Amino acid sequence: MEKIHLKIDKIKYQGVSWLIMLPGIVLFSFFVWWPLLQSVRMSLYRTVNIQLVEFIWFDNYLTIFRRTEFIQALFNTLSYTMWSILIGFLIPIFLALIIGETVKARGLVRTAAYVPNILPGLAAIILWTAVFSAGETGVLNILLSHLGFDRQSYLTEEHLVIPLIVSVATWRGAGATALIYMAGLAGINPQLYEAATIDGAGIWKRLRYVTIPGIFNLGSTLLILQIIAIFQIMFEPMLLTAGGPNNASMSLMLLMWQYAFGGGTMEFGRASAVAVIIALILLVFTALYSIVNKRKVDWE
């Protein structure tokens, strides 16, 4: 009898839990999972706009792998990721450390660091287009000419275009990330610094033995999230270079958009195939993130 009561209680408890989750599940199913499955399905069909015309197995995948633009976009996206780690990962940490060490006008510095984040994306890109213009009216060239240097080309150079786009993305996002690091830094026990100082540790040793271990887990999590975000980079190259020159800044997401909407061919099946490939790659990164996150929770 008691067992039955326990079972009823358990069912009641689980029922309430499911009821609480139900709205979320419904919304997720409708807005996330269903479109996701539809996208996978579409990638296996020949399409006329978004109508599925003929089941063609993996033809769309084979077709895009035969195209040099896809291979180039894949390598470009990996290049974006690499540059993002080089440029975009360390800057927010430095920014957080500098803001943390600032004694005067800390609020002002913090606000200034965050302002690019609240700029509308389009406005920011227009601003950077003016900065990188290769003409004599380009802001960067004006500065260089004042310093006695010759005019330079920026976004028209194949080897420069990805690092420059990553710099723009970093400029926009670094302030927000720095705030997260600042929260992490604030969580480090001040007694550790005091003890290190008493033991004779200088600023570099304190950084190495207290600060970096203190934000290591946060840093790994943010690194994975950054990789996931940069893998989906689209509107920066779209607006700054339209994927050029000669596809040198074409990312997978931008290529997907071109196949579906921008290229004048409306290849929705192939665009879906690109989307699925991006999703699969990101799935690997997400799994990595979960492992790192689990380790962090265990550690805590």
Add this chain to the structure above:
Amino acid sequence: MKKFMRTTSVILTVVMLAMLVAACAPAADSGDTTPGNGAAAPEQTPPPETVAPPEELGDIDLAVVDPYLTATVTLGNWPPDTAPRAELALFEAYRDIMAAQFPNVTLVPNFFSYTLGTYVPMALGGTAPNLFQPHFTDPQLLISQNLVADVTSAIEEFGLMEMFMPAYVELFGDGQGRLYGLPRDGYVLGLHINIDLFEQAGLIDSDGLPMFPRTLQELAEKGQIIRETTGTAGLVFPASSTFGGWLFTNIAWNFGATGQHAITRQDADGRWYVDFTSPPMVEAMEFMRALRWEYDILHVDATTTDWARTHSILGTGEAAMNFAANDAVDNPTAVSGLAVDRFALVPFPAGPGGAYALNGGTGFMFSPDTTHDQALAILHFLRIAGFLPFITDDIIASMRAGAVALAERGAPVLPPIPAWDNQEFIATQRQVVEEFSNVDMRLFNDFFDSLTDGRVMLRAEEPMHTQRLYRELTNAIQRILTREDADVLETLESAQAEFQAFLDEEVNR
């Protein structure tokens, strides 16, 4: 101290945001300044809230024409609130006339300006305006993808069928007698000229007219003179997205990429082939290479410059020439501030293989959910606005009002390229243009005369997957313009392989 800094931070943030908002706000009246000439902006006076509709529309008969036609239609390309007041007043007047003549038709203004990339998701999501205006590159694609409405019955009911030019029946039809749109106007590619820069370079003849290039070789040489004497780019060439390929096909035709060397051709077996490596194509691409690396006349931002930016570059005096058509003359002038008397439109320069000019245009098409009554209501609106080939006193009044609005916003009032087979309509359009002309026609006569005296052969765009073809060619051009050591033939072979593979997948299956 801490409190002071906090307060200062807040104040600075607010000031920065206010400056941001102010910077993004539209100018009170952009038509009053001429940034290209470096003139000081005149003292700003607050603009009147409204402007009276053009008086030319005052005589239009406002009696009810059809009380039974009931429809609500959204009209794309409606001028936004930031548009010149004369243009806004004109469209408001058209709306008032519609409201009087068709009391049960509601017009909903929509600011959507067509691009394929934005139209497709809107059409699929059911949010596209009923009326939109695609370029001639896209109707066949939109028809094949079921993204436009069949308006054959409305066009027939309106009596427009017999005035359709055969080429446009083909362009807006499905080959089985169904029509999905109608032409607005045509364009022919030519060369836009900034006269100030020609003047500074000493390229002005004894009549005070610019000594414009008549051949592609002259274009390179005169561009070089302008570059050397003024330090400004001779030519702005938009080598981004698909624009570079679009303009390059015209250059290639003039090097001889037609007939047996045609860029795309359909063989007897029905398969489509592309030929990017013919001698004329290679010569044309070598010419592009020379413009960049030998004559050095191109504007430096070529690979990031889009179509809209080319006009502002010409209008603000950053470049002296731009390959563009008669339908874009308001961009460097009214939009970018170049005075109409400092602007000229001349024929597309000839090449060693001929003198061709791309004949394209813009049409009216209808979102897929448009009903018969909605299509009828839209056709009535287009008739009132003078876009359809009917001649009545009311329509002449509309044409006159349109010309007045054009002149008021600082755009050249020029003869249109006919889109309809109705000589009376064409003659009336020209008469109205002559009456309200605001330009020295000597700066435009060569262009318009060349279309009729045989100096220039008109040619439609390449027929198969045109935008994709333009994209491949643009990539090739970008490679040539950014790498001095790039091999032209190898670059074209690679682009050809990509596009042929695409044709084989999509068309030759």
